[in-house]
Amino acid sequence: MKPSGSGDLLVRLLGALQVLPGVGQRSAQRMALHLLQRDRQGGKLLAEVMLEAIERVGHCQQCRNLTTDEQCVICRNPERDDSLVCVVESPADVMALEQAGVFSGSYFVLLGRLSPLDGIGPDDLGLELLIERLAGGAIRELIIATNTSVEGEATAHYLQELAQPYQIKVSRLAQGVPLGGELEYLDRSTLALSFNNRAEIH
């Protein structure tokens, strides 16, 4: 687009805003004008918090989740059960599970998934940390909660084999028809799977 009044700087701002996921030219324009015309205070705060987070947020030394400290708030919380470990792909999955509010154990965040084509192997998922915890004997159940994509499934399989020598319980999130899902619009594989895994009603 042509510069339209504040030349270079506004154009640079529009470009920079588009690093955000889901933000294209149009929404960048809307965001920039909103910040400049209506909320400079909020924009300044956002920029400052962003810089601080980028500077200070690292990974938990125990579970690899995002944190500003050595250990994240979940690993530090004495009320969470360390012997239950739920393995997820990303910090977003931790947030989703925490919001569901069903789990009071601890997590292990892979920060990715096995993907040989992208050159992502077991070493890139920090699995030595998990093996250490498994070998320590303090884990009694490993709950595998990787995504149900091809790579997620392969990662789940790998984790299952990894845990086998330690003779602990290994589980996987249930798969089937989502709540509120309409059979009519469900993909065929999920439908077939949930049909085959049908549960008897008592």
Place this chain on the structure above:
Amino acid sequence: MKPSGSGDLLVRLLGALQVLPGVGQRSAQRMALHLLQRDRQGGKLLAEVMLEAIERVGHCQQCRNLTTDEQCVICRNPERDDSLVCVVESPADVMALEQAGVFSGSYFVLLGRLSPLDGIGPDDLGLELLIERLAGGAIRELIIATNTSVEGEATAHYLQELAQPYQIKVSRLAQGVPLGGELEYLDRSTLALSFNNRAEIH
């Protein structure tokens, strides 16, 4: 939501991102994780450009558009016709018209519209600047391009009366069926207006 690993700072970042228009809890989460996991460089740049823009971008002393200088690039451009002045509500409208590429005159940005209920009167729209330019005798056409909302129409009417003493041409953007618009889905008022204002085909 509960903090989930980096405690306070991540929660503050999620809150701060929601000052952006159209960004709720979900997209804030997606943006924060994207920045922290995949593009810290881009995030840092964005924060810096944002701070610079918030610091430096002000308003053009001639047309009130956003600019880092005393006059915006359009007002400074000797190839633009200063005697045609298009009056718009916001810098976003200037961008839209510039992108349409039909106009080579200059602008006047109201940075709002008349809205007595919100306490926005003529003084808040910088009209003394426009009157000065009208009185200077250098304007030959005033093109009114306020929105077609109730307030926009009222503002257009006010501008028309304002220009009357100076005996210059005053025009308004054409109204009717938008290109690609389907009559079936058009609101009744627009349909009635475009029917009544039908143009003879030669």
